[in-house]
Amino acid sequence: MKTLRRLFRRLTSWATSARDEEVLRAEIEEHIAMQTAENLRAGLSLVEARRQALLKFGNVEAIKEIYRDQRGLPFIETLLCDTRHALRRILKAPAFTAAVIVTLALGIGANTAVFAVIDTILIQPLPYPRAEALVSVWHTAPGLPGLATIGCSPSMYFTYRDENRSFQHFGLWSSGGASVTGVAQPEMPRALFVTYGVLDALEVQPLLGRRFSQADDRPGSAETVMLTYGYWQRRFGGDPSIVGRMLTIDSRPRTVIGVMPEEFRFQRDPELILPQRFDPTKTFLGPFLGPCLARLKPGVTMEQASADVARMLDLWLNAWPPNPGINRTVFQDARFGPKLQPLKQEIVGDIGSALWVVMGTLGLVLLIACANVANLLLVRAEARRQELALRAALGAGWGRIAREMLVESMTLGVMGGALGLGLAYAALRILVVKGPETLPRLHEIGIDPFVLAFAFGVSLLSGALFGVIPVLKYARPRVAATLQGISRTVSHGPGRRRARNTLVVVQVALALVLLVGAGLMIRTFQRLRSVQPGFTHPEEVQILHSTIPEAIAKEPERVMRMQHEILDKLAAIPGVTSVGFGSAAPLESFLGGGNPVYAEDKRLAEGQVPPLRQIRRIAPGFFKTMGTRVIAGRDFTWTDLYEKRRVAIVSENVAREWWGVPGAALGKRIREGGAADPWREIVGVVENVYDRGMHVEPPAFAYWPALMDRYIWGGENGSAVGSGMFAIRSNRAGTESLLTEAQQAIWSVNGRQPVFLVTTLKALYDQSMARTSFTLVMLAIAGGMGLVLGLVGIYGVIAYVVSQRIREIGIRTALGAQPAGLLAMFVRHGLWLAGIGAVLGLVAAAGLTRLMSSLLFGVTALDPVTYTAVTALVIVAGVLASYLPARRAIAVDPVRALRAE
């Protein structure tokens, strides 16, 4: 308590120190005057009286010193004083300062920006109250090979909702689109379909109106919809009277019951939120939709919840009927198990590894930048060597000198950090606006206090890091040696250059590590690009989706005829070479999975589940438009569709797996689902399509005609053909004019049909490689920066050595040394530095690149081509960086060099 009060007083008096000094002086003066008067009264002469008084008082300056130390906060005072000095010195050397600050700003700025991204995506909790209790409920099914995770079925939803012991709230969600018609332009906003419980689990209060209640879930009750803030602003200008209005969504009038708050975020950025209704009387074990969302009861652990789900799975399996045509054993043999994961993990996905690799490489860049700055500081300290030695000789403690030098470098660090923070802010603004849509939580990214603290900490730390090197070298008490060494007539021994050489070797080693990382990503990218994706010239393929609302046409035949008519109109657009229709474009399906497909001639053991195949429903022309080769047999024809012939096409890998060669598959019969489903004859085999990205084995496909006599998973009506994707191959793909003409073609057939999810096959292709290209670009930038900084380091050392040895060079030249020999001497020095750096870098790279092996494809982390090429690059660049300054050495005129003394 007493100490605290004193600290406070010291703080306040520190602020008023100038006045206090005056007061003390006056007080002492007064004291001495009184003593003098007293002495005078005792009969001393005036001079003697004052002398005695002063003697008795003691050393005035020493007293003032003690007084001062007690009064203020001496540590902070000297620190501020040092900072002031440092600032003055820094500002006196603008070129040096600018070089240091820009180097640091780039390093610190890049690290801060990436840290802000990591902080938002990986560290901060999701923007929901007590977000750690939110979990996604998935399942494993070891009995269904090739399927890592599987979502929930409506029947599971009912069982879990009613029987669980560990969930506070529980619901099923899926995302998609919903057509909004009856407005100027029919459109298809992104929609989130939720059962009652999802929004409750998120604990988000609506901005206007109310959330869904249990009643909204019941089939037959009034149709409702909620809007998100963005859509409400965009479409209705933030109209506060929106609640209660009717909107026509998917051809049905629905009442708006609420608007979500601005900060509400969910997967895939929904614009509308619609209730998802299941009729328990028409629910079977399958099909499996998206994941369920649950909020755990307080105190319930993940393990307990998993055990709870496992218990309920047993109940579920016996509580619901299997889908018609499918045996219950299929579901039993799938051996469903719980797979719960935090919602955050699901949202963040696999971006984490790439981000940490980028952060690591940028950390290395910062290290290289620090080494560069340390080198510059060494040169400056070198110039101050005499001054420092003199101060040490006059009694300055080496701790004091060291602190002063450290304060200077940390001030530089903070200045660089401030500029870096500005750069990071600008970079993040660009990222948020233009960033890849695949980056989760993109719109939450920004600079918060945590990031600020990180930037400040990194600035101080790098200041201390590059500052400690000159300190260790020059602030040590070696007065005599230094003062002796001031003579300028000798070339410096190798010991003097050791620190700078070491720094350069470290720089080269780090740069090599970065370049190896970038090289491996380039090789990965090359490998991905060289994969034959199963489609050609994707930049020429325009993709757009459209839905024929049920209110317009319901019977599959009629819907198909309308789609056919649209296709004909699209094909008639100038510049269009072919058109196709299908349930989805390659690389477009969000979820993997697939359905079991049986082959007539492949008997299965009792209880064995047939392999899962990806299903796609297509119309004639799909393969031609995508550029997918038909290897054997033929494409579907319109006659196949309209006569509902039982035909099928499979991908090459299916044909090879079952029948050895593609041609052997023709004429064989397959079917989806159980005995009730008819066998369909294979009429064609097409090449494999890399549907889940170039880095994933192409999935096995079964293609059905878009129009069939029987659909297995839902949809006796036209929904299977009513909603789908049009592909248009044209050299005008991606242009606004083609899109407008395509829209007009669709609307000329049906004016109430929304067009949405417009893209090109090329965009889908690029998106599938977004993570690789993002990492590649970041690593290439880091590697480039590392290389340039490393070369500047080599250049600087050689240039410095040359300038220090001008006299020696002059003597050598005068004695007949050949220019080529001199040149070689310096280049050899540079080569030596680059060589040692490269060897160390190779060892480090071999260890470090293993961390990024999950990002690689088609190359190992020890790819010899990359390592050789990068080493050669570093050595050649190192020779060049030392050749340039070395040329100055041979230009030295011996007469002038010797006279300069």
Added chain:
Amino acid sequence: MKNSDVQQGTLALMVLKTLDVLGPLHGYGIARRIEQISGDLLTVNQGTLYPVLLKLEQEASIASEWGASENNRKARFYRLTRRGRKQLQAEARRWEQTAATIDRFFAVKAEDLR
């Protein structure tokens, strides 16, 4: 260093006692009074009093204000605060206890310990 620490503590106690007995007083007056009573403790280094005064003031045991001295010069007068009076009592008690303990200790003869 150690020696001056001990001295500061002793001096502080003397300053408090002086102000307690004589009331508000300026630095010179305090120095003279201590000098009179303690002999040569302050004869050489009157100035060491000022850091002690500062410390006591920072601890709010004493307060100061400017006033006129006997011969009408401006002088800084120190006075005991309530906190200072409490501190003095506590310190005096502790001092007496310590002194008594030390006394007893010195009074012990070797044979008493057998």
